[in-house]
Amino acid sequence: MDLKSLTIDAVRSAIRERRTTATALAEAFYTNIERDDPEIGAYLTLSQDRALAKAGEIDRLAEKGDALPPLGGVPVGIKDVMVTRGVRTTAGSKILGNYIPPYDCTAVARLEEAGAVVLGKTNCDEFAMGSSNENSAWRPVHNPRDPRRVPGGSSGGSAAAVAAHMAIVALGSDTGGSIRQPASFCGVVGLMPTYGRVSRYGLIAFASSLDHIGPLTKTVKDAATVLRTIAGRDPMDSTSADLPVPDYVAELEKPVCGLKIGVAHEYFGEGLDAEVRAAVEAAIHKLAQLECEVIPVSLPHTKYAIPTYYILATAEASSNLARYDGVRYGLRAGGVRTLSEMYRRSRDQGFGAEVKRRIMLGTYALSAGYYDAYYLKAQKVRTLLADDFREAFKKVDAIITPTSPTAAFRLGEKVDDPLAMYLADIYTVTADLAGIPGISIPCGETKDKLPIGLQILGRHFDEATVLRLANAYENAA
Amino acid sequence: MKVTEQDVGYVAELANLELTTEERARLVRELNSILEYVDRLNELDTSKVQPMTQMEQTYTTAKSVPGAKDFAYAGREDIVEGLRKSLPREVALANAPDTDSTFFRVPKVIER
Numbered sequence: 001m002d003l004k005s006l007t008i009d010a011v012r013s014a015i016r017e018r019r020t021t022a023t024a025l026a027e028a029f030y031t032n033i034e035r036d037d038p039e040i041g042a043y044l045t046l047s048q049d050r051a052l053a054k055a056g057e058i059d060r061l062a063e064k065g066d067a068l069p070p071l072g073g074v075p076v077g078i079k080d081v082m083v084t085r086g087v088r089t090t091a092g093s094k095i096l097g098n099y100i101p102p103y104d105c106t107a108v109a110r111l112e113e114a115g116a117v118v119l120g121k122t123n124c125d126e127f128a129m130g131s132s133n134e135n136s137a138w139r140p141v142h143n144p145r146d147p148r149r150v151p152g153g154s155s156g157g158s159a160a161a162v163a164a165h166m167a168i169v170a171l172g173s174d175t176g177g178s179i180r181q182p183a184s185f186c187g188v189v190g191l192m193p194t195y196g197r198v199s200r201y202g203l204i205a206f207a208s209s210l211d212h213i214g215p216l217t218k219t220v221k222d223a224a225t226v227l228r229t230i231a232g233r234d235p236m237d238s239t240s241a242d243l244p245v246p247d248y249v250a251e252l253e254k255p256v257c258g259l260k261i262g263v264a265h266e267y268f269g270e271g272l273d274a275e276v277r278a279a280v281e282a283a284i285h286k287l288a289q290l291e292c293e294v295i296p297v298s299l300p301h302t303k304y305a306i307p308t309y310y311i312l313a314t315a316e317a318s319s320n321l322a323r324y325d326g327v328r329y330g331l332r333a334g335g336v337r338t339l340s341e342m343y344r345r346s347r348d349q350g351f352g353a354e355v356k357r358r359i360m361l362g363t364y365a366l367s368a369g370y371y372d373a374y375y376l377k378a379q380k381v382r383t384l385l386a387d388d389f390r391e392a393f394k395k396v397d398a399i400i401t402p403t404s405p406t407a408a409f410r411l412g413e414k415v416d417d418p419l420a421m422y423l424a425d426i427y428t429v430t431a432d433l434a435g436i437p438g439i440s441i442p443c444g445e446t447k448d449k450l451p452i453g454l455q456i457l458g459r460h461f462d463e464a465t466v467l468r469l470a471n472a473y474e475n476a477a
Numbered sequence: 478m479k480v481t482e483q484d485v486g487y488v489a490e491l492a493n494l495e496l497t498t499e500e501r502a503r504l505v506r507e508l509n510s511i512l513e514y515v516d517r518l519n520e521l522d523t524s525k526v527q528p529m530t531q532m533e534q535t536y537t538t539a540k541s542v543p544g545a546k547d548f549a550y551a552g553r554e555d556i557v558e559g560l561r562k563s564l565p566r567e568v569a570l571a572n573a574p575d576t577d578s579t580f581f582r583v584p585k586v587i588e589r
């Protein structure tokens with residue numbers, strides 16, 4: 001069985017037609033992991049017992065000739081910021097090095113109810129803070145397309161697992177671009193749904209008004225299938241939208257001719273690599289050939305997105321990470337005499353440099369005397385950014401941009417300059433700030449054979465149009 | 478606004494982080510560099526702009542049915558075990574570094 005070409009449909013039909021079993025498939029993926037993951041570093045924890053138990057369940061259904069659930073037997077990796085009951089979950093951090101969650105993330109539970117086989121927890125930047133997966137407390141992830149380079153972040157492990165055939169589907173999280181950017185660096189599909197489309201219950205919080213869960217897959221259809229499974233109201237997350245979930249897979253078939261696609265010049269300016277520009281422009285041309293109407297739009301506040309993001313996200317993070325105090329779970333420093341010492345030393349020992357930097361920045365932005373100048377100001381600029389999209393979406397149905405200004409950079413290249421690292425997010429943070437959905441799909445390679453990502457942004461709750469355009473492009477390319 | 482070592486010390490206290498001298502010095506540089514970049518937000522006149530505190534209906538781009546509330550956060554009845562039972566005690570204590578089987582145990586709180 002050629003693992004490299006497997007999609008969700010291929011897995012289900014192979015199991016249904018008895019050409020393989022869910023158990024054999026899980027074991028084959030574990031063999032791949034054993035052979036290739038020492039070099040890549042995509043996984044932090046493997047959950048063989050859980051995987052094989054689910055695979056066995058699916059095999060029993062297949063033996064009886066019963067219908068297989070929508071993700072029956074599909075091997076999946078789960079980013080280690082999503083809790084999995086009984087399976088160690090670290091958020092990529094030493095402060096949760098020994099944490100065994102007593103509950104499951106809703107998105108994971110929904111995948112498993114649909115038959116998915118959870119192979120393990122994928123590596124990520126610590127608390128999802130990073131754009132290169134070099135901030136994992138455990139080890140960095142290497143890009144399967146060129147192991148000297150980063151896979152992107154913070155869902156680097158998930159992107160690498162799918163790209164290296166160590167999972168067919170992975171779940172990632174996106175706060176400033178962390179699903180889309182690694183997808184573009186690793187040459188896979190990465191979908192960030194609308195804020196509130198997928199429950200955040202069980203997602204270890206980084207920035208609560210910006211966090212999203214979404215799938216990384218090899219094909220757009222697989223992303224649509226996963227979204228259909230995990231989306232929908234969850235009483236455990238009051239920010240999850242009480243809206244019906246369309247059949248995203250059926251929606252793929254609708255034609256794209258006549259759709260208006262916007263091109264914003266602010267995403268094609270200085271700093272954009274020439275090869276990335278050429279690939280994205282070629283993709284826009286291809287969509288025009290599919291009879292989409294290309295319309296210039298302007299998103300004038302784009303250049304204020306990064307400073308806005310780094311104030312709001314770090315402020316929210318400083319609050320969300322206050323819970324890591326060594327009291328109820330996680331790392332507790334030894335040799336401390338007082339409670340206060342215990343808090344400070346546990347956090348100092350448990351958190352990495354980037355996490356500390358962001359907590360400090362966020363705390364400063366919220367502190368008395370600075371709250372208005374930084375946090376309140378950033379919230380107002382966030383409104384302006386959201387308004388940019390509201391104006392643009394009066395004229396177009398989707399906006400096409402590069403996902404990232406460059407292809408994957410080398411390990412170590414940006415670690416000494418935090419600001420340079422933050423600027424890598426320039427095309428992705430705007431969608432998180434506005435709450436709109438976005439997908440990254442492969443659209444070519446550089447001359448060094450590094451993947452280039454095309455980003456398609458859509459209206460709130462209009463993942464159907466985003467997926468349809470992505471699917472049409474994928475089929476035409 | 479320039480961040481000083483004193484500011485970093487104060488913020489570290491607020492954030493419950495015990496920083497080494499090197500960390501403190503590095504953070505002074507890094508915070509200044511980042512905040513200098515963030516200062517460009519002051520190029521914008523936001524005197525008449527509402528702050529976006531959460532994703533709300535006001536900001537939606539969805540082509541909704543008029544009156545639809547795409548972002549309407551629902552509440553629930555405030556009843557005991559309204560959604561599900563609480564974690565059993567031993568499960569809640571299972572990850573704790575130190576307990577007496579009933580409570581989480583921590584060092585004494587001492588006046589600083």
